[in-house]
Amino acid sequence: MTRTDDDLALLVALEPTSTRSPDLGAIRSAGRRLERRRRAVHGVAALAVVGALGVPAALVATHGGAGVTPTPAPAPATTTPSVTEDRTAPVDQLTDAAPELIGRGCGVLGCPRDAVPETGEVVGEPWAVAALANGTDEVFYAVRPSPGSEVVVATGFVVDGDLQRLALPLRPGGEPLQLVGGGRRQGPDGASYSIVGLAEDATEVSWQSQPGTWYGTIENRDLVPGWTVFHVAGQWDASWPAGGGALVSLRIDGEVVHGG
Amino acid sequence: MGRGDRDREFEEFVAAAWPRLRRAAYLLSHDSHEAEDLVQSALARCYAGWGRIRTESAYSYVHRALVNGYIDSTRRRTPIPVDHAAHDADDRAAGPIDRADQRSELTALLAPLSPRERSIVVLRYYLDTSEQEVARELGVSVGTVKSTASRALARLRSAHATTTTQEHR
Numbered sequence: 001m002t003r004t005d006d007d008l009a010l011l012v013a014l015e016p017t018s019t020r021s022p023d024l025g026a027i028r029s030a031g032r033r034l035e036r037r038r039r040a041v042h043g044v045a046a047l048a049v050v051g052a053l054g055v056p057a058a059l060v061a062t063h064g065g066a067g068v069t070p071t072p073a074p075a076p077a078t079t080t081p082s083v084t085e086d087r088t089a090p091v092d093q094l095t096d097a098a099p100e101l102i103g104r105g106c107g108v109l110g111c112p113r114d115a116v117p118e119t120g121e122v123v124g125e126p127w128a129v130a131a132l133a134n135g136t137d138e139v140f141y142a143v144r145p146s147p148g149s150e151v152v153v154a155t156g157f158v159v160d161g162d163l164q165r166l167a168l169p170l171r172p173g174g175e176p177l178q179l180v181g182g183g184r185r186q187g188p189d190g191a192s193y194s195i196v197g198l199a200e201d202a203t204e205v206s207w208q209s210q211p212g213t214w215y216g217t218i219e220n221r222d223l224v225p226g227w228t229v230f231h232v233a234g235q236w237d238a239s240w241p242a243g244g245g246a247l248v249s250l251r252i253d254g255e256v257v258h259g260g
Numbered sequence: 261m262g263r264g265d266r267d268r269e270f271e272e273f274v275a276a277a278w279p280r281l282r283r284a285a286y287l288l289s290h291d292s293h294e295a296e297d298l299v300q301s302a303l304a305r306c307y308a309g310w311g312r313i314r315t316e317s318a319y320s321y322v323h324r325a326l327v328n329g330y331i332d333s334t335r336r337r338t339p340i341p342v343d344h345a346a347h348d349a350d351d352r353a354a355g356p357i358d359r360a361d362q363r364s365e366l367t368a369l370l371a372p373l374s375p376r377e378r379s380i381v382v383l384r385y386y387l388d389t390s391e392q393e394v395a396r397e398l399g400v401s402v403g404t405v406k407s408t409a410s411r412a413l414a415r416l417r418s419a420h421a422t423t424t425t426q427e428h429r
Contacts (some may be wrong), residue, residue, distance in 0.1 A: 007413050008381070008384075008385040008409060008412075008413060009385065011364075011365050011366045011369065011385075012366065012385050012386050014364065014365065014366075015283065015287075015364055015366050015386065016283065016364065020282065021278075022274050022275075022278045022282075022299075022300075022303070023300065024271060024274060026300060027274065027300055027303045027304050027307055028267065028270075028304075028307055030300065030301070030304035030307075031303070031304040031305070031306070031307025031308040031310075032307075032308070033304075034304055034305060034307075034308035035308040203305065203324065203325050203328045203329075204324070204328075221331075221332055225332075226332075253305065253309060254309050254312055254313065254321070255309060255312065
């Protein structure tokens with residue numbers, strides 16, 4: 001024990017505890033509502049639709065399931081992205097696991113050449129998820145595409161300080177769980193996949209592509225209050241059907257909602 | 261497990277966890293009503309997943325849900341500077357729910373800290389979570405957990421020293 005530990009332990013020992021009683025009825029009632037909503041999420045996940053990602057997008061397949069055939073991958077360019085915020089750690093055991101980097105000149109989610117200047121009203125700050133070697137940041141951001149429209153979550157790039165939109169894949173206020181992507185992308189360093197997702201009011205989103213350890217997704221709860229934006233990327237498993245989606249399972253707050 | 265057994269088991273857990281959990285919520289938020297919301301919401305999540313959250317992991321689950329809920333709540337509102345005089349005035353005018361939450365040395369220690377720093381101290385010391393687990397839950401290094409606690413205590417000592425000096429004048 002350090003002096004800090006001792007001093008704080010003393011303060012904790014002196015701290016009073018609450019004497020009020022919990023409202024068990026309200027807790028159970030809220031818990032049951034949450035249960036019903038999670039069951040709805042489970043159903044939605046099985047029916048997840050392909051979004052408008054500007055990159056090859058396929059329905060994320062379940063283990064043993066089949067995904068939608070992706071469109072051909074765009075040819076990669078010449079730089080390699082690096083993940084700038086790595087929260088991909090096993091949920092049950094911390095290691096230094098990092099997602100495999102993919103492609104050259106393109107980011108984890110797509111390629112700058114497919115992006116167009118953002119003309120909507122950007123809400124808050126973009127969230128950088130990867131940095132390309134040429135200084136371009138790959139980002140998620142919240143935007144109103146047109147005046148008065150609902151806020152949606154976009155993917156894009158910050159090129160020389162200018163925000164470029166790649167796609168508008170996720171819609172807060174829509175389905176409680178949205179998954180987009182998962183198709184095979186061929187790059188010079190091998191095949192890969194990426195999935196972006198949005199989950200309402202999620203405390204923990206984790207994933208696995210092999211049975212065993214669950215990994216926390218790279219996620220952000222700041223872009224849209226009440227919603228968790230997350231993404232998963234990795235090397236394509238050669239045993240997966242080339243025409244289908246990545247065989248990835250997702251877990252939200254401890255409950256498998258996709259795959260299994 | 262039937263609904264009745266499940267409810268009984270959950271009620272026993274809530275009865276055991278509630279006093280400390282409710283106080284932890286107050287230490288985080290410094291607001292009685294928000295603390296009530298935070299702890300009810302964390303427990304509701306726990307109840308929703310009770311079938312898979314075994315009792316032994318329920319504490320860790322509910323602590324994580326509480327702290328995440330608190331950090332999320334701070335992101336959704338405009339920060340308001342802590343003003344003890346204003347708080348005290350509010351307390352005098354408030355109802356019974358507020359009077360049950362008493363300020364303490366630990367509350368004062370946590371007041372100037374950022375939401376993340378508060379979460380680190382509350383998780384580590386009040387909810388007795390290991391440094392490694394705190395680091396993992398909050399996405400920070402173990403070093404950050406240690407240095408945050410040290411900084412918080414240094415502030416408290418500094419505040420004590422100032423108070424003592426003023427009393428001696």
